[in-house]
Amino acid sequence: SAVISQKxxxxxxxxxxxxxxxxxxxxxxxxxxxxxxxxxxxLTLIATANQGSEATYESGFVIDKFPISRPNLTFSTLxxxxxxxxxxxxxxxxxxxxxxYEQYFGPGTRLTVT
Amino acid sequence: xxxxxxxEGPVTLSEEAFLTINCTYTATGYPSLFWYVQYPGxxxxxxxxxxxxDDKGSNKGFEATYRKETTSFHxxxxxxxxxxxxxxxxxxxxxxxxxxxTGTSLTVIP
Numbered sequence: 001s002a003v004i005s006q007k008x009x010x011x012x013x014x015x016x017x018x019x020x021x022x023x024x025x026x027x028x029x030x031x032x033x034x035x036x037x038x039x040x041x042x043l044t045l046i047a048t049a050n051q052g053s054e055a056t057y058e059s060g061f062v063i064d065k066f067p068i069s070r071p072n073l074t075f076s077t078l079x080x081x082x083x084x085x086x087x088x089x090x091x092x093x094x095x096x097x098x099x100x101y102e103q104y105f106g107p108g109t110r111l112t113v114t
Numbered sequence: 115x116x117x118x119x120x121x122e123g124p125v126t127l128s129e130e131a132f133l134t135i136n137c138t139y140t141a142t143g144y145p146s147l148f149w150y151v152q153y154p155g156x157x158x159x160x161x162x163x164x165x166x167x168d169d170k171g172s173n174k175g176f177e178a179t180y181r182k183e184t185t186s187f188h189x190x191x192x193x194x195x196x197x198x199x200x201x202x203x204x205x206x207x208x209x210x211x212x213x214x215x216t217g218t219s220l221t222v223i224p
Contacts, residue, residue: 006157041216042214042215042216042217043158043214045212092157092158102163103205103207103212104160105150105157105159107156107157108157110155
């Protein structure tokens with residue numbers, strides 16, 4: 001399986017600021033996914049990012065709040081904009097495996113907004 | 115719609131105890147089923163999977179059998195260790211969409 005890394009691993013940010021999370025994969029992948037895991041809860045898909053096209057956002061998530069870049073087949077960024085304490089979560093980057101029914105996750109970015 | 119329902123936690127067991135975490139699903143098609151594990155401070159790792167009815171997934175002493183008749187995929191381990199303390203997520207994929215359960219926290223005490 002591919003190796004997925006994320007930066008930063010954790011951060012504490014002030015209300016109203018923005019944070020950009022980076023996701024790097026050690027092989028080329030078509031689709032990358034961004035998830036949010038709020039404290040004590042399951043994963044919620046934020047958006048799907050394909051290289052060369054606009055990200056597709058799930059219901060309840062908008063591009064102005066969570067802009068995503070996908071400049072090439074191994075890298076993506078997610079920005080959490082104008083943060084509030086409700087944005088405190090773990091943000092996870094994910095890819096599909098070569099057999100498309102498997103999904104692999106990065107180590108996550110633990111964000112705390114004060 | 116498609117969904118996964120997991121046994122609520124937290125679950126606390128003594129070392130060497132038998133573990134069962136229940137998972138049932140609802141799906142219109144023929145899903146593949148998964149268990150993921152999240153150790154403290156880490157991301158999700160794929161623990162095991164089953165892609166069709168009666169398949170048994172197994173890894174690290176954990177097992178789960180895809181039961182179509184009961185729409186279940188219960189996770190079991192015969193003898194848990196302290197190092198198994200983690201949050202376990204049941205998941206399914208149908209079509210191109212993944213669905214995750216809410217997670218079950220397991221603590222194993224010596």
